[in-house]
Amino acid sequence: MTTTNHTITYRFFFPDGHSSVHEVVLDAATGCHSSGPLRSYQPWTDLEYKKCSHCPLKREEHQECPVAGNLAVVVDAFQDEQSFESAMVEVVTPERTYRKEVSMQAGLFSLVGLIMSTSGCPHLDFLRPMARFHLPFSTAKETTIRAVSFYLLRQYFLSKQGREPDYGLAELQKLYDAIGEVNVGMAARIRGACEADAAANAIVILDVFAQVLSDQVAHELSSFETLFSS
Numbered sequence: 001m002t003t004t005n006h007t008i009t010y011r012f013f014f015p016d017g018h019s020s021v022h023e024v025v026l027d028a029a030t031g032c033h034s035s036g037p038l039r040s041y042q043p044w045t046d047l048e049y050k051k052c053s054h055c056p057l058k059r060e061e062h063q064e065c066p067v068a069g070n071l072a073v074v075v076d077a078f079q080d081e082q083s084f085e086s087a088m089v090e091v092v093t094p095e096r097t098y099r100k101e102v103s104m105q106a107g108l109f110s111l112v113g114l115i116m117s118t119s120g121c122p123h124l125d126f127l128r129p130m131a132r133f134h135l136p137f138s139t140a141k142e143t144t145i146r147a148v149s150f151y152l153l154r155q156y157f158l159s160k161q162g163r164e165p166d167y168g169l170a171e172l173q174k175l176y177d178a179i180g181e182v183n184v185g186m187a188a189r190i191r192g193a194c195e196a197d198a199a200a201n202a203i204v205i206l207d208v209f210a211q212v213l214s215d216q217v218a219h220e221l222s223s224f225e226t227l228f229s230s
Contacts, residue, residue, distance in 0.1 A: 004027065004028055004029075005025050005026065005027065005028055005034060006025075006026045006027070006028040006031075006093075006094060006132065007023055007024070007025050007026070007094070008023070008024045008026070008091065008092070008093050008114065008134055009021065009022070009023050009024075009091070009092040010022045010023075010024070010089065010090075010091055010107075010110075010111045011089070011090040011091075011092070012087045012088075012089055012107060013087060013088040013089075013090070014085070014087050015086065015087075020077050020078070022073070022074060022077070022111060024111075024114055024115060024118070026118055026131075026132060030128075031118060031128045031129055031131060031132030032118055032120065032128065033070055033115065033118040033119050033120070042072055042193070044068065044072075044189050044190075044192050044193040045064045045065055045068035045069050045071075045072050045189075046063065046064060046065070047059050047062050047063060047064055047065050049065075049068075049189060049192075050185060050188045050189050050192065051065070051185070052123075052181055052182055052184075052185035052186075053181060053185070054123065054178060054181050055123075055185075056122055057122070065121075065189070066119045066120040066121055067115070067116050067119045067120075067121045067124070067182070067186060068186065068189055069119070070115050070116075070118075070119045071112065071115055071116070071119075071186070071190070071199075072193075074108070074111060074112065074115065074199065075190055075193050075194060075199050078104070078108060078194075078199050079193065079194040079199065081104050081199075082104065082197060084103060084104070084105075085103070085104045086101060086102065086103055086104070087101070087102065087103075087104055087107055088100075088101045089101075089102055089107040089110075089136075089137075091110070091134075091136040091137075093134060098136045098137065100136075100137050102137065105197075105201040105202050106137070108199055108201075108202035109202040109206060110136045110137055110138075111202075112199070112202045112203065112206065113131075113202075113206055114131050114134055116182075116186070116206070117130070117131040118131050118132075121182060123175075123178040123179060123181070123182050124179060124182060126151070126154070126175055127147070127150075127179075129150050129153075129154070130146055130147060130150045140212040140213075141223075141224075143212075143213065144212065144213050144216045144221075144224075145224060147172075147213055148169065148172070148213075148216075148217070148221065151169065151172050152167065152169075155167055169217055172217050173214055173217050176210050176213050176214045176217070177214065179206075179210045180207055180210050180211065180214075183203050183204075183206050183207035183210060184207065186203050187200050187203040187204055187207070190203060
């Protein structure tokens, strides 16, 4: 039987004994976010509320920001948590299970990044294939090497289609500049909805990672070059 969904489950276990569980269900073939928990409409998820300056979506087709709409249930669950609090976070994928004690903002960073990159935002969609092979708690260097590798794989497929590939990574910098703007916009939305700071801080960390990757591309990934020396 062919599996149509790819489910990634995040479980947060807190020192006081309470826990929180969040499932991200992706289409196994496309990596797109395929479903989410039911919830009532929230004003901060409206497409026009603190809309990203470079957003190409139109209100006639999208009442909500697709990223905000999928993040809403996470923001609701964690709006009272402080970023410095710790939790044991367990991430279950179809292939393996990860478990690590981290700060709230680090755990949410991983979950929020997964949701954002699979929610249908035009500026984040190029990260969707990488999210399909999600690596929780990744470091800046791990994220950089994965992002560049997936980007180059995309160029290979474009070349097979007869299109001009960007093996020199000329366009990757522009893509990450656009991600930075999305992160700023989403942080503004979430701060408007959160009483505490954990969820918004997770977005801030995403922005830092985007800047790290931009720096790596700008310096031609020189920090990894020695790994490939013969």
